[in-house]
Amino acid sequence: xxxxxxxxxxxxxxxxxxxxxxxxxxxxxxxxxxxxxxxxxxxxxxxxxxxxxxxxxxxxxxxxxxxxxxxxxxxxxxxxxxxxxxxxxxxxxxxxxxxxxxxxxxxxxxxxxxxxxxxxxxxxxxxxxxxxxxxxxxxxxxxxxxxxxxxxxxxxxxxxxxxxxxxx
Numbered sequence: 001x002x003x004x005x006x007x008x009x010x011x012x013x014x015x016x017x018x019x020x021x022x023x024x025x026x027x028x029x030x031x032x033x034x035x036x037x038x039x040x041x042x043x044x045x046x047x048x049x050x051x052x053x054x055x056x057x058x059x060x061x062x063x064x065x066x067x068x069x070x071x072x073x074x075x076x077x078x079x080x081x082x083x084x085x086x087x088x089x090x091x092x093x094x095x096x097x098x099x100x101x102x103x104x105x106x107x108x109x110x111x112x113x114x115x116x117x118x119x120x121x122x123x124x125x126x127x128x129x130x131x132x133x134x135x136x137x138x139x140x141x142x143x144x145x146x147x148x149x150x151x152x153x154x155x156x157x158x159x160x161x162x163x164x165x166x167x168x
Contacts, residue, residue, distance in 0.1 A: 040118040110160035
């Protein structure tokens with residue numbers, strides 16, 4: 001990662017632990033640039049690191065960048081190859097039920113459903129996003145897959161806020 005991180009970028013400190021850059025900030029007393037980022041697994045904790053330390057920790061580790069109308073989606077060679085492999089597997093198994101979808105539907109809570117999405121983020125396609133959105137009774141607008149995925153994650157986060165674990 002040679003440049004300043006941007007809002008929405010997803011990176012991995014370990015292979016299966018995705019984090020998303022929330023925003024950039026400035027330390028009030030030292031005026032040092034800071035990166036605010038959030039885990040996309042577990043308790044979805046939010047963290048702050050000085051920009052220099054953040055750059056050292058994630059050097060070359062950003063694998064997926066959320067696109068918007070101003071920027072294009074950037075994928076590394078590995079992600080393109082993974083997407084091609086997934087596409088080839090889909091051609092072979094059009095009649096089979098998607099295992100990711102089954103895990104998603106079997107999850108007991110919205111936060112567990114979110115974990116299913118974040119742990120399988122590379123294998124999710126438009127059809128899977130549509131199926132997941134229908135099961136949640138939420139609408140995900142058409143557009144690039146990364147924006148649709150972001151919309152689904154946003155919907156799940158909102159639903160998980162009201163996922164109460166109290167006796168009735």
